[in-house]
Amino acid sequence: MVKDFQSLTNFQLDALREIGNIGAGNAATALSELIGERVDMGVPHIDVRHFSEVPEIVGGSESFVASIYIKISGSAPGEILLLFPVEDAKQLLCILLKEHSILSRQTFDPLESSALMEVGNILAGSFLNALATITSLKYIPSVPGFCADMAGAILGAVLHDLGIMGDHVLYIKTDLRFQATKHVGGYLFFLPEAESLETILNTLGVNS
Amino acid sequence: MGEVLKVGIAELKVAKAPVNLSSAGLGSCVGICLYDPRARIGGLAHIMLPDSNQARNSVNKAKFANTAVPVLVSEMLKLGAVKERIIAKIAGGAQMFVFPGASDFMRIGERNVDATKKALAEEKIPLAAQDTGGNYGRTIELCTTTGKLYIRTIEHGEKFI
Numbered sequence: 001m002v003k004d005f006q007s008l009t010n011f012q013l014d015a016l017r018e019i020g021n022i023g024a025g026n027a028a029t030a031l032s033e034l035i036g037e038r039v040d041m042g043v044p045h046i047d048v049r050h051f052s053e054v055p056e057i058v059g060g061s062e063s064f065v066a067s068i069y070i071k072i073s074g075s076a077p078g079e080i081l082l083l084f085p086v087e088d089a090k091q092l093l094c095i096l097l098k099e100h101s102i103l104s105r106q107t108f109d110p111l112e113s114s115a116l117m118e119v120g121n122i123l124a125g126s127f128l129n130a131l132a133t134i135t136s137l138k139y140i141p142s143v144p145g146f147c148a149d150m151a152g153a154i155l156g157a158v159l160h161d162l163g164i165m166g167d168h169v170l171y172i173k174t175d176l177r178f179q180a181t182k183h184v185g186g187y188l189f190f191l192p193e194a195e196s197l198e199t200i201l202n203t204l205g206v207n208s
Numbered sequence: 209m210g211e212v213l214k215v216g217i218a219e220l221k222v223a224k225a226p227v228n229l230s231s232a233g234l235g236s237c238v239g240i241c242l243y244d245p246r247a248r249i250g251g252l253a254h255i256m257l258p259d260s261n262q263a264r265n266s267v268n269k270a271k272f273a274n275t276a277v278p279v280l281v282s283e284m285l286k287l288g289a290v291k292e293r294i295i296a297k298i299a300g301g302a303q304m305f306v307f308p309g310a311s312d313f314m315r316i317g318e319r320n321v322d323a324t325k326k327a328l329a330e331e332k333i334p335l336a337a338q339d340t341g342g343n344y345g346r347t348i349e350l351c352t353t354t355g356k357l358y359i360r361t362i363e364h365g366e367k368f369i
Contacts, residue, residue, distance in 0.1 A: 050218075051216070051217045051218045051256070051271075052216025052217045052218060052219050053216070054217075055216075055217070055232075055233060060232070061216075061232035061233030061347070062232045062233055062347055064362055069305050107363070145305030145306060146305070147304045147305050147343075149235070149304065149344055149345040149362055150232070150233040150235070150345035150346075150347065150362060151233060152217065152232050152233020152234070152235070152345065153233045153234060153235030153236075153237075153302065153304055153344070153345025153346070154233075154235060154304055154345070155217075155233075155235075156217055156233065156234065156235040156236055156237040156256055157235040157236040157237075157302075157303075157304035157305060157316070157317070159217070159256065160236060160237075160256045160257055160316050167218065167265070167267070167268050167271070
């Protein structure tokens, strides 16, 4: 039984890192097809941190970010959170919507938030497909939710569900970068519930 | 600007003037500020869940509204605060994401605010001011010299309560 995320062995973390690798690779390919440009992916970073440390990972509690949140139900429930710094989200929208006035505003109109939610849908869907293939488990993504605000506020709202389990959170973070003229970076967080992690590790045969 | 103690998510801290207390990026979480105006002692808890009884792991008292308030009070008393003088100001409890057919789970901000008020009432601490709800994040700073709570947002301005 995985009592706490902190008790995971290096071997188990490696297995999860590999899932992150394949999942994020699929997500990058899907996004590349959507926007018709090359998308590069950084090496996935998997880590276990205390709640209070998580906002620092994305540039601090107060940094202004755009986020897409998807809840996963099925045999291994969890959450996927995509975070883009606001400037990066705007660049991404420029590529998607071919509209340069987007860059002049800080806020997101309904068309823009809708476009970003669709990006979230595609990324989460392809990530979960990879996960389903590897683990033979069923994952059902929810409709995406959108929010542009302080990173800490968004993370707090997403992490509370995992907070029922313990004080630490396991996440797989992947950078997605676009080979456009401009650099766009973002984060994909995969946040399995503690019991889901157990289920996933069992199907991978790495649960001690 | 004097010294400011930062209180992260699921943490709580106490301080004596002139040291201020702040919490950045409160979303559905609630920042519970307690203050003894005479002793100029403040406490701030950044809670993320309403009730420790619903949690499997409730070791961290600062994470829950019902357990954070009593701990915050006792920490303040250790610094020299007097229970009868303590007042409360709270901020946060927003609903950051809106989903169609949102379940109970999504109303966590509201539930955090309700649980906070209940916990304060149980300790007989009057609620002097609040800035809660909405769909946006807040950064707060409790001035332990004046008892004023400063609230800053990205698109909804700033204020003192």
